[in-house]
Amino acid sequence: MRRRLAALLLAVSCTGFAHAEDFPGIEQLMSAEEFEAAGLDKLSDAERDALDNWLLRYTARDAETLRSTSEDVREAEQEARIEARVRTPFRGWNGNTLFYLENGQVWQQRLEGRFAYEGGDREVILDKNFFGFWRLTHVATGRKVGVKRIR
Structure with missing residues (x-):
């Protein structure tokens, strides 16, 4: 699960979204199988919006540091290549x-x-x-x- 979360954060961190309206949302960033396997299909719309907002804030602040320091993220990056x-x-x-x-x-x-x-x-x-x-x-x-x- 940690590797899946690291891969998700990697995908989101690579986006460089300038504005919230540019962010497609976590459901669009994952395949349907990944979305369901992570249990995100059980979230309410409000909970999913809160998660999307957190991801957007996170990518604006901390994602670059995580990409350069986390072994899980580096491994996930290699798996997607x-x-x-x-x-x-x-x-x-x-x-x-x-x-x-x-x-x-x-x-x-x-x-x-x-x-x-x-x-x-x-x-x-x-x-x-x-x-x-x-x-x-x-x-x-x-x-x-x-x-x-x-x-």
Whole structure:
């Protein structure tokens, strides 16, 4: 549970929300399974709002210190990151691209965009953005695209 809370705080701390209206709320930051497993589905609307407000205040004050000093947070940050290689041929993406990774995972482009690539570098990093959605970064070029895992 500590690791799950650390991961949640990490996700929230990475957001950098400027105003309360920018904060999507804890229910949007977690998957439905995580939300239920944490027991948050049992909270009333007022209790959930209070938790959202606390998270927002926390990220504005203490989150950066926790990110740099907590071993649990550092471990959770590593778990939310995948370093891999795309199987050849890798030619970038074109709007609905499937990415077959050497580790056996398959990811699909979920956001529009095109990127043509002719080089040989196939290293990618998959990590979650501040809203909890996955993105793929082509290491050699720094280009990013939103993805979802297929298998």
